[in-house]
Amino acid sequence: MSKELKMLAPEGFREKLSRRAFLQGGTAVAGFALIAAACGGSDAAPESASDSSAPTGDTAGLASGDWSRVINQSSGTLAMYTWGDYNDPELVGALAGSTLNVTMKVDYYGSNEDLITKLAASAGSSGFDIVVPTGPYIPQMIEKGLIQKFDKTLLPNMSNVDPNYLAQDWDPTNDYSVCKNWGTTGYFYDTTKISKELTTWQDFIDTCMGEASGNCSVIDAAPNYCGMWFWANKINWNTETAADLDACEKFLVEEFAQHIKAFDSYPSTKLAEGAYSIAMAWNGDARQSYVRIEEAGGNPDDWKWVLGSPNTELWMDNYCIAAGAPNAEAAHAWINWDLIPEISIRDLSYHGYHTGMKNMSQLISEVAPDLVKGDMIFFGDEQVATMQTQVITPALDRLVDILNKSKAKAGG
Amino acid sequence: MTFSVASVLRRRWRGPKYLLAIPAIIWYLVFFAAPIAFIVLYSFGTKDSSRLVPVDLGSLSTKSYSAVFDETFFKTFRATLRISVLATFLCVVIGLPVAYFAAFKVAEKWKAIILAAVVVPSFTSFLIRTVAWRIPLAPNGTFSKWLVDMGWIADNGIQILETPMAVQIAIVYNYLGFMILPLFVALDRIDVRMREASKDLGAGRIATFFGVTLPLAGPGIVAGVLLTFIPMCGDYVTATVLGGAKGNMIGAMIASQFSGAQNWPLGSAMAILMIAAVLLALVVGAVVTLLVPRLFALASPLVQHVRRAIYERSIKRKQIVKQEMRTKIEVLPKLLLAWTVLVLVFLFIPISLVVLHSFNYGGSFTIWSGRASTKWWGELFNGGVVYAMLIRFAVVIIIGVIFARITKRRENFSKKVSSLTMPAAFVIAIVLNGLMTEWYRTIFDFVGIGDSIRNSFIAAFGATVIAVFIGGMSGVALARRPGGWTKFFMATVFLILVTPEIMDAIALATWFPRIKAIPVIGSIFANGWGPFNGGINKLWVGQSLYASAVVTLIVRARLSGLDESLEEAAADLGAPPARAFRQITLPLIASAMVAGALLSFALCLDNAVISTLISEAGSTTFPVALLGATRSTIKPFWGVGAVLLFVVTLSALWFLAVVLRRGGDSASKIAATFTGS
Structure with a gap:
């Protein structure tokens, strides 16, 4: 089995996705009656207004159902500023060239603060077309004039997005943003080195301070790092209560920080190198770790993924267009293209995050029935009920400060 | 008391003495002094993340400074200084025998080869070399597994990554070349007769080394320390890539105040205190280097006395120990040779690994999949x-x-x-x-890498042109028109050289948004001009600062060795200053300019710290893109890109060596040119 894990793309082994996994988002599931078929597209939705040109690539086939598949040709170069390893390299490479006629340039950042600093430093002239901020950060970006309004006539494929993932608090009319994908936070540990069965954030904290002291990594973003303590102690993650924040600071800086080996937002490669025995990670990155561990000659079955509990986060990253984007037209074309179901699923198979397409279960069974580790991408209703979304409050400065001090404290 | 008419005329033509340095003066005022002045200002402000420039200058306070002196942050300061001082010391200890061996114990031809071997690794991408250290040090890596199998280390493998130890190793490795080169130049300049005289006067091997060789090599050691210690203090890459939480250094911490934490006042205060600490360390170092020879001198009668006693005794027993002496003499060069070979192997380990791993079949650069493949090369x-x-x-x-x-x-x-x-x-x-x-x-x-390599070349080329232009002119002015301004200008150049890069980086990154409203200059950096976007223009400015200071020193050194009679003769023959400059001065400094240009080019091509903080879309250079890639998985094609860049840099160096050798320079002189002395 471990051999087949080599590819996360559909050629891999057939992961039995539980029915529960498909229920996420409240979308109606037509069941599994529809057999994944290579020619699924031929009898699909002839009356839909979709563009007739099929997306290229080696996707298994076209999904049946009422989908919009408009592709707008564009030209020139398109600069995207995004998170690490966040799109299938083929899509941003050769396929964007051959399908959209644009050349992509992709740069990476590690936190929303990095992104905002970069855009603010050159307000309106950063040269980026597409940026991918996390939802709660969008209002301040609009306020500071860092992102511009969509021309929705250029984004007809927005109709493919599940309404559950549209009209979020931060942008109720989706004038500025559309869901790219969403995910959550948990941790990943080596069962050969950690004997105890871990299930909660408290377990994570205890293990980091005990068995895995000096051998654990945490995400290098203030809300996640501090969130771990709030979740473990069943305190609202978005608390502004001074006493809670003080207690959080006291514990994380004074007691916890000294046990940390690294502040690492993307631990997958280093896990494979053997650097950590337990690591806090976003679900998609943890899923990619299996490939890396396998490649390094390790046994992926030794590693266990745990979704944080009793509570954890739910974040959603969104496509936005930067203010003063040099090639806004191409930016629209790209976003619209990535909202085509087959393209979206292809991206999903690579990065391992739910892309928010409607009828996701049906889509997966038709387009990517071979998807591996689906349980790290799709979550059941009861799991989603434990996830909290971040709200930007004045307390965020305090959280950043706690992370900052913890980093200094962790130093040798 | 005869003034020729021509010389009177000439004097009238000259204008102010600092005329030629004016471009450099303006450049340094606008892009060095002013941005740093703002950093000083920010350090007294308070954080206000609701603003576009997240600093409130309404109420000035020294709060940020006291925060730095708080135990939490101050610890990182001490750790940084400890790592840098120890690394500098190790560089001297490791580098000195190599430099000594190359300078005294081998033939001219071998000198060139050893020097080339020392220099070559320094001109590979700094970042990829640092990343490459993850390969042998990985706990699950081949080397670690082998050590475990041999039973030499515990079952959990090498536990060095993400510790200060990893930073220490890589930092010594990264800067060793910059120590060996000036050491070699200084040792090589020592007149052999001095050493021989010392021995003739009865001093032994050790007394000669400490009494004659080392003091004469002093300037080289000082240059080497300056070239290594200062960049180490501001190093941001090594700690980020290898240090984890425990090996954190102040450079990385300052950078994070300007990105993630958005706490500009705290970051500014840290940066200013860091410069203060660097200057303080240099002063302490200078005092020590002044005192140590004195101490030696004080001790020398005693040493000589002991020496003489030993010498006399040895003469008495000469017949007996003759055989022994001979073997002793032969042991030292052999030891030095072995040491040199070891150091060279050490220098080449990461580079060989970069080349090897560019042929990795797997999807990650640092993890060898057990199978070789040319697929990543095939993409290119x-x-x-x-x-x-x-x-x-x-x-x-x-x-x-x-x-x-x-x-x-x-x-x-x-x-x-x-x-x-x-x-x-x-x-x-x-x-x-x-x-x-x-x-x-x-x-x-080639997506991702092709662009970044092209941007690296455009940025490095432009910055080099600027550096050669302003550095060359001010070098000439310094050598030929010294005056009251020289002191201020040299102080500025010195400041530019000793300011850790991270300081320039944050100063410029916060400076450009401030000047974007200024009509012409602002729009150049906001919108670019011609085929060059704003980001490339910013990189030119950022990378040209250090490079122009280096060119200034090299040109000044070259020209001050030649007297001004040629130019004066030209003027006496009626050549106007512009023509004299073009036909006399320029040819004189041409080789210094070429050397300066190539050195700048190599430095700029490799620039990671400034470039990371000021680059934007469409101007991402190779080191910046690679640093971005370290956030997720580094694909083996970064190795391919690094090898390509390496080949290009090597060709450039080779050209330089050929050009200089055409001018009749020996390996030693070429090395001297490189180090700017």
Whole structure:
């Protein structure tokens, strides 16, 4: 089995996705009656207004159902500023060239603060077309004039997005943003080195301070790092209560920080190198770790993924267009293209995050029935009920400060 | 008391003495002094993340400074200083025997080879070399597993990554070359007769080394310490890539205040205190280097007394120990040779790993999949096209070699022609291949890396042009028109050289948004001009600062060695200053300019710290993109890109060596040119 894990793309082994996994988002599931078929597209939705040109690539086939598949040709170069390893390299490479006629340039950042600093430093002239901020950060970006309004006539494929993932608090009319994908936070540990069965954030904290002291990594973003303590102690993650924040600071800086080996937002490669025995990670990155561990000659079955509990986060990253984007037209074309179901699923198979397409279960069974580790991408209703979304409050400065001090404290 | 009419005329023509340095003065005022002044200002402000520039200057306070002195942050300061001081010390200890061996114990030809071997690794991408240390140090890596199998270490493998130890190793490695080179230059300049005289006067090996060689090598040690200690203090890359939480250094912490934490006042205060700490350390270092020879001098009568006693005794027993003496003499060079070889192996480990791992079959650069494959190279090279290119290359070079052989035998060809044959053949081969294939163009279409390599070249080239222009002019002005301004200017140049890069980086990153409203200059950086976008313009500015200071020193050193009589003669013969400059001064400093240019080019091509903080879309350079890639998984094609850049940098160095050797310089002189002395 471990051999087949080599590819996360559909050629891999057939992961039995539980029915529960498909229920996420409240979308109606037509069941599994529809057999994944290579020619699924031929009898699909002839009356839909979709563009007739099929997306290229080696996707298994076209999904049946009422989908919009408009592709707008564009030209020139398109600069995207995004998170690490966040799109299938083929899509941003050769396929964007051959399908959209644009050349992509992709740069990476590690936190929303990095992104905002970069855009603010050159307000309106950063040269980026597409940026991918996390939802709660969008209002301040609009306020500071860092992102511009969509021309929705250029984004007809927005109709493919599940309404559950549209009209979020931060942008109720989706004038500025559309869901790219969403995910959550948990941790990943080596069962050969950690004997105890871990299930909660408290377990994570205890293990980091005990068995895995000096051998654990945490995400290098203030809300996640501090969130771990709030979740473990069943305190609202978005608390502004001074006493809670003080207690959080006291514990994380004074007691916890000294046990940390690294502040690492993307631990997958280093896990494979053997650097950590337990690591806090976003679900998609943890899923990619299996490939890396396998490649390094390790046994992926030794590693266990745990979704944080009793509570954890739910974040959603969104496509936005930067203010003063040099090639806004191409930016629209790209976003619209990535909202085509087959393209979206292809991206999903690579990065391992739910892309928010409607009828996701049906889509997966038709387009990517071979998807591996689906349980790290799709979550059941009861799991989603434990996830909290971040709200930007004045307390965020305090959280950043706690992370900052913890980093200094962790130093040798 | 006879003033020639011409000299009076000449004086009138001259204008202010600092005329030639004016471009540099303006440049440093606008892009060095002013931005740093703002950092000083920010350090007294308070954080306000609701603003576009997240600093509230309404109420000034020294709060940020007291925060730095708080135990939490101050610890990182101490750790940084500890790592840097220890690393500098290790560089001296490791580098000195190598420099000594190269300077005194080998033939001229071997000097060049050893020096080249020391220099070559320093000109590979700094970042990829640092990343490459993850390969041998990985707990699950081949080396670690082997050590475990041999039973030499515990079952959990090498536990060095993400500790200060990893940073310490890599930092010594990264800066060792910059220590050996100036050490070699200083040792090589020592007159052999001094050492011989010392021995004739009865001093032994050790007394000669400590009494004569080391004091004479003093300036080289000082230069080496300056070249290594200062960049180490501001190092941001090594700690970020290898240090984890425990090996955190102040450079990384400052950078994070300006990105993630958005706490500019705290970051500014840290940066200012860091410069203060660096200057303080230098002062302490200077005092120590002044005191130590004094102490030696105080001790020397005693030493000499002991020496003489030993010497006299040894003469008495000469017959007996003769045999022993001979073997002793032969042991030292052998030890030095072994040490040099070890150091060179150490220098080449990461580079060999970079090359090896660019052939990795797997999807991650640092993790060897157990299988070799050319697939990552295949993304860049189309097999058939490349073979055809290599064949064309070989043919042209072979013709060149044959031509050089023939011309060497014939007397009627000047030596210049034959020595220029090889570079010419090289150029012809490149041009020919460029005309016959589209490869040079298509290489830049390689997503992610192609762009970044192209941007690296554009940025480094532009910055070099600026550096040579303003650095060359001010170098001439310093050497030929000294005056009251010289002190201020040299102080500025010195400040630019000792300011850790991270300081320039944050100063410029916060400066550009501030000047974007200024009509012409602002719009150049906001919108760019011609084919160059704003980001490239910013990189030119950022990278040119250090490079121009280096060029200034090199040109000044070259010119102050030559007296001004030639220029004066030209003026006396009626040449206007511009013409005298073009026809006399420029040819004199040409080789210094070439050396400065190539050194700047190599430095700029590798620049990671400034570039990361100020680059934007469409101006991402190779180190910046690679640093971005370290956030997720580094694909093996970064190794391919690094090897390519390495080959290009090497060609540039080779050209320089050829150009300089044409001027009759020896390996030692070439090395001296590189270090700017």
